[in-house]
Amino acid sequence: MKNFFAKIGVAIKANKGRTIAISATAFVLVCVIVSLSVLNALLFNRLSKGYVPTDEQLAAIKDDPANQYKRVVIIGVDGVGDYFSKAYTPNFDKMFDTEKNASVTYTGTAVYPTISCENWMAMFHGVRPVYHGFIFKDTNQRVEAGKQTDTEKYPSFIKQYLSQYETGDVLAVCTWRGVNNGIIEDDPRVTKYNTYAEEIYAILNGETEYARTTDKQYQTGYVKDEDGNLILDVVENSKYGEVNAYVEAPIYDDVAGISPLKDYLAAQVMLYGYADETIEMRDAITMQRVIEETVKNPDKYKIAYMHLDQVDHAGHSFGYGKPGYVNAVSRVDMLLGRLYDAYEAAGMLEDTLFVLCTDHGHRLPGGHKNHGKNTDLEVNITFAIAGKTVKKGKLTSRYVDTDMAAVISYALGVKASENWQGRVPYGMFTLLG
Ligand SMILES: [Zn+2]
Ligand SMILES: [Zn+2]
Structure with missing residues (x-):
């Protein structure tokens, strides 16, 4: 076994330039494969196909x-x-x-x-x-x-x-x-x-x-109006203070x-x-x-x-x-x-x-x-x-x-934003075909 490694060492020394070239190529190949799979995950298999x-x-x-x-x-x-x-x-x-x-x-x-x-x-x-x-x-x-x-x-x-x-x-x-x-x-x-x-x-x-007073953003829930009727609304703390939310x-x-x-x-x-x-x-x-x-x-x-x-x-x-x-x-x-x-x-x-x-x-x-x-x-x-x-x-x-x-x-008949990347998939609506 020792001989085996010694022989490899000699071989590498004899072909130094070639060894470096092979290692560099392998390294570049691995980098390309990793980058391609990351790009694939992030982008290529997420590209939308369909109608605008x-x-x-x-x-x-x-x-x-x-x-x-x-x-x-x-x-x-x-x-x-x-x-x-x-x-x-x-x-x-x-x-x-x-x-x-x-x-x-x-x-x-x-x-x-x-x-x-x-x-x-x-x-x-x-x-x-x-x-x-x-x-x-x-x-x-x-x-x-x-x-x-x-x-x-x-x-x-x-x-x-x-x-x-x-x-x-x-x-x-x-x-x-x-x-x-x-x-x-x-x-x-x-x-x-x-x-x-x-x-x-x-x-x-x-x-x-x-009474709800816990959330910083909203107090949500059923809210009573002045006559005691329930109205549904989002209540902001700043507007109503801490009261009236039930x-x-x-x-x-x-x-x-x-x-x-x-x-x-x-x-x-x-x-x-x-x-x-x-x-x-x-x-x-x-x-x-x-x-x-x-x-x-x-x-x-x-x-x-x-x-x-x-x-x-x-x-x-x-x-x-x-x-x-x-x-x-x-x-x-x-x-x-x-x-x-x-x-x-x-x-x-x-x-x-x-x-x-x-x-x-x-x-x-x-x-x-x-x-x-x-x-x-x-x-x-x-x-x-x-x-x-x-x-x-x-x-x-x-x-x-x-x-x-x-x-x-x-x-809903709404025009899409031109900045959206999403599309209407083929075959989802009768009128689009
Ligand atoms: Zn989760
Ligand atoms: Zn989730």
Whole structure:
């Protein structure tokens, strides 16, 4: 063996120049391969393919009521990846029926890194993270604290709608406050709610109302006017001081499945002094708020967005695809059923465009109860859209989550921002072909 290495040493010495050349070539090759795969992750497999609708194609929507929707309801489900194809989700299957009027993909592409803020920002503002500027460092915390991208250059599809239509408001109810605080621009026509854990503890404690003073950004909840009537609004601390904000119990009464959950949580609180699954009830309240507001005011909101967060929490607690995770997906499906039933009873199914979207999956195998990398499990995402102008069937063309802004804008007859990188995927709408 010693001889062997000695021989190699002699050989290298004899061919010094050649050895250096081979090593240098190998080094350059490795660098090129690494750079190409990084570029591929960041850019090439995230390039959108699809339509930029022309003015004539938008006019076909604006000029014909048969192609218009009274509202779009967007259900954001954090961290569900492709699990609507795997978990028990009868209501999702009914709402997004590819035999009827829905286009669905489970192999959409999340942008990299597969972190919530990076992806929700890309979905709302139509550009990849290096453009919207929220990448890698404390991004979730930054949007939670109210930091925004350059919304003049990269407006959200919500701002884009508001700037082109003088009527129609926006409702945004979020279990994860990041979207409301930093991703959707503030506007007098946008009503925002964040659903907080404190509300759950108030219910568990049997309180019917309590003052909220905890959040620096907003006090949210049911607010009473001078006559004692409940009005729904976002209340800024600066405007109202610390008073007049109350959360009332009745909103929870009618949520399917909330009673057993309440019992379960109450038992957890009695046993352990706390319950960390309040996220399930917060999602139920988020959904209930969207249903109540939109059914009560069917002509008010053109865009209603909700952000449900329990699936992502389950991914971090139990792991992707574990029973606790799959159950969370089915619980969200139960909430979808409540929305569907309420809209069916109110005769609102026909004139509503439903969208379900997510930001990323989670990472397996092993104990990685997290996400952020570029594995298929984290990158593959669900995108589902159902309505009278949607081309039915499994979506076979590319969908990247930067496309969402372009998709929703087109469906509403809104011209896309020229700075958006997202496109309307081929084969998603009947009028585009
Ligand atoms: Zn997320
Ligand atoms: Zn997460």
